[in-house]
Amino acid sequence: MSPAIQNQSSSFAMAIALLRRDLLLVYRRRSDSVTVLVFFSIVVSLFPLGVGADPTMLRLIGGGVVWVAALLSAMLSLPRLFSSDFADGTLEQLVLSPQPLALTVGIKCLAHWLATGIPLALMAPLLGLQFGLDSDALWVLSLGVLMGTPILSLIGAVGTALTLGLRGGNLLVALLVLPLNIPVLILGAGAVDAAQSGLGAGAHLSLLGALLIMTLIGAPFAAASALRISLD
Amino acid sequence: MPKGTDLLQLNKLACVKGERLLFSGLSCEIPSGSLVRVTGANGAGKTSLLRMIAGLSEPAAGEIVWKSQNTRLSRSEFLQDILYLGHASAIKDELLPAENLMANCTIQGEAFSAPEVHAVLEELGMGERLDVESLSLSAGQRRRIALARVWLTHRPLWLLDEPFNALDVKSVEQLCLQISYHVGEGGICLYTTHQPVDIVSNRQLTIPLDAFCQPAKAQSDPSVLNGLIL
Amino acid sequence: MQVNWFKYAAPANFFPLAGKIYPWFYVFAALLAVAGMYIGFFVAPTDFQQGEAYRIIFIHVPAAWMSMFLYLVMAFYASLGFIFNTRLSSMMARAIAPTGAMFTFLALWTGSMWGRPMWGAYWVWDARLTSELILFFLYIGFMALQAAIDDPRRGDKAGGVLALVGAINVPIIYFSVKWWNTLHQGSSINLTRAPSMASIMLWGMLLMALSFWMYSIAVILSRVQCVIAERERRAAWLQHIEPHTT
Amino acid sequence: MHWNSLEAFFAMGGYAFFVWSSLGVTLIAMVLEIWILQSQRKQLKLPRSTVSQDHGNV
Structure with a gap:
């Protein structure tokens, strides 16, 4: 057996190495994740300043406000997905990795979700308290954000892959991706609303789950072909 | 070979x-x-x-x-x-030279042990720069990290x-x-x-x-x- | 006489064909529009409930139909061009986008003009109007992406991916907005129960829809000629300045 | 003929502004689009008339 085969790292090892490197990078660039969370809390606390502090009204708009802020924060952190790799040439090596590109994109989105999605989901209930949401509404809010942010990362991956290297790219990504994230916003905010009005958020969260599965199946392939197009 | x-x-x-x-x-x-x-x-x-x-x-x-x-x-x-090396040297600023090299090789499908990697880096004169983040390395040194794969690969x-x-x-x-x-x-x-x-x-x-x-x-x-x- | 239709797949052969037939579609559009407007404004009776304001549906509904229809046709051409690498289909997608965006804008404008007399508000967060607004953003996104990419080949393929992803999302967006609308609004304002559809009104709308369709075909064929000519000019011009080094 | 007089037709049952503005905007949008297209064609020196296309092949 020629030595070339002996050093062959299995597909699993490739995936783990990529995930490990990305999480190591997230750890080394901790300040980026903190800025996303700070942005999230600033945007949320702007609303009471804007619309007034009447508690009943705040309770009504609480879920929607936190969700819109979560959407914008996820949008803010999208460039970290591919743009830094594109700039320093790592993305080319990623595309030349023997493992399927859709899997590579999926792992990048997983790393991005771990770095931004989970912190947003943990932070959301804290900010929900500012709006006087009761405990089960906060629970549904956090669960919704936890399930919604992977969808934002996956659709964001398609957006950033399409606009790699373009001038004014970040603004363009928001223009491309926000309309596609509207169902996530409606279902997420609707879940909190339903939990508050006692209807129970089961329907909304299960639909959000269905949307997550659908996006998990489709988006990596779309992002992979978008990457190939951009690097052509 | x-x-x-x-x-x-x-x-x-x-x-x-x-x-x-x-x-x-x-x-x-x-x-x-x-x-x-x-x-x-x-x-x-x-x-x-x-x-x-x-x-x-x-x-x-x-x-x-x-x-x-x-x-x-x-x-x-x-x-x-194949081993493809483009103009950009695919080096992450925040990672140490060895981390960069090990990650790049494994992702490309060729895993190497840490001693092998360190040996090649030393051979390329990167011996004393191993514990320094790649950010503060010169372009030539970063290029050598990328090229180190040429000595490792089969x-x-x-x-x-x-x-x-x-x-x-x-x-x-x-x-x-x-x-x-x-x-x-x-x-x-x-x-x-x-x-x-x-x-x-x-x-x-x-x-x-x-x-x-x-x-x-x-x-x-x-x-x-x-x-x-x- | 067996016509080899595939020869028209090449831009150079399609160019003269488009040039020959697009003026005729302007004529068809004008004739149908006259017939449609005549029925809509002279033959159709006054609606017992909304008075004369309902006549706006003879513009609003065909425009809304066209905006959605053109998006699907654009997504079809864009993904065809992306999958089979046929440049002419990507050029058609480029030519369709502006007309589709215009019809979406018209649907939104006439929708709000109709909303004001009927519900007292220029903008009503009705499910269909909101989905129309989101469709407008999708059109703008498609055109902005293609404008931002200089290399036409990459622009075509990127447009293909975006249009495909957008087309898959349009029904999802529509149903989530519809669900969102019934939850918040309740059924007090219900646009779905259109005014009692006397058959004469239906005819008016169908004629106007056909007229808009003819108009779209004419504009799109004319614009695709521009796209082909512009690309051909750049290609031919660039070849002349090859770096003659050796 | 549904309308008994010209004024009634233009008054459109009191909704003149809404009906005629939406009609007007539609007309303006279409004319504008055709005008922009024709200026593009002129700039690309494409034939405007319906006379047969003897445009030289590429």
Whole structure:
């Protein structure tokens, strides 16, 4: 057996190495994740300043406000997905990795979700308290954000892959991706609303789950072909 | 080390960038053990050709055959046989040199143990810089981290895009020796460079891209223009 | 006489064909529009409930139909061009986008003009109007992406991916907005129960829809000629300045 | 003929502004689009008339 085969790292090892490197990078660039969370809390606390502090009204708009802020924060952190790799040439090596590109994109989105999605989901209930949401509404809010942010990362991956290297790219990504994230916003905010009005958020969260599965199946392939197009 | 039967065939390759027809009708056979230099003016498509062979960009026409299989069909097998180094050295600023190298190799499908990696880095004169984040390394040092894979890999086909950039004289020598060793063992190396280098090899080839780029012919024969660009 | 239709797939052959037939579609559009407007404004009776204001549906509904229809046709051409690498279909997608965006804008404008007399508000967060607004953003996104990419080949393929992803999302967006609308609004304002559809009104709307369709075909064929000519000019011009080094 | 007089037709049952503005905007949008297209064609020196296309092949 020629030595070339002996050093062959299995597909699993490739995936783990990529995930490990990305999480190591997230750890080394901790300040980026903190800025996303700070942005999230600033945007949320702007609303009471804007619309007034009447508690009943705040309770009504609480879920929607936190969700819109979560959407914008996820949008803010999208460039970290591919743009830094594109700039320093790592993305080319990623595309030349023997493992399927859709899997590579999926792992990048997983790393991005771990770095931004989970912190947003943990932070959301804290900010929900500012709006006087009761405990089960906060629970549904956090669960919704936890399930919604992977969808934002996956659709964001398609957006950033399409606009790699373009001038004014970040603004363009928001223009491309926000309309596609509207169902996530409606279902997420609707879940909190339903939990508050006692209807129970089961329907909304299960639909959000269905949307997550659908996006998990489709988006990596779309992002992979978008990457190939951009690097052509 | 690479087997003696590997053969790289380029059949009537054509490359279009935006609306410009860079080259067309590029055909040649590269048997194992050959050292191929791609020459041409700036913008003649040297980098495009290497990227096209690696599979990063799609040829406007023609095909690339490796071990008698079209590389676009047997993509993952082909990718396990090539080592592509582009202009950018794919180094993450926040990672240590060894971390960068280990991650890049494993992601490319070739895992190496830490001692092997450290040994190669020391050999390339990076010994005392191992615990420093790549951010504070010079361009030449970063280039050496990227090139360290050349000493580690067992892969037969190398595609090196201007590997000698930003390297000092000693590193250039080391790289030339390593390439001639690789080619001597039956490997194939396609490379581009702007500085004169002497790499010892018994089968030297050059691909002069300017010869395959005839704007007049493309212009007079609209079908070429139509088929490829419009 | 067996016509080889595929020869029209090449832009150079399609160019003269488009040039020959697009003026005729302007004529058809004008004739149908006259017939449709005549029925809509002179033959159709006054609606007992909304008075004369309902006549706006003879513009609003055909425009809304066209905006959605053109998006699907654009997505079809864009993904065709992306999958089979046929440049002419990507050029058609480029030509369709502006007309589709215009019809979406018209649907939104006439929708709000109709909303004001009927519900007292220029903008009503009705499910269909909101989905129309989102469709407008999708059109703008498609055109912005293609404008931002200089290399036409990459622009075509990127547009293909975006249009495909967008087309898959349009039903999802529509149903989530519809669900969102019934939850918040309740059924007090219900646009779905259109005014009692006397058959004469239906005819008016169908004629106007056909007229808009003819108009779209004419504009799109004319614009695709511009796209082909512009690309051909750049290609031909660029070849002349090849770097003659050796 | 549904309308008994010209004024009634233009008054459109009191909704003149809404009906005629939406009609007007539609007309303006279409004319504008055609005008932009024709200026593009002029700039690209494409034939405007319906006379047969003897445009030289590429």
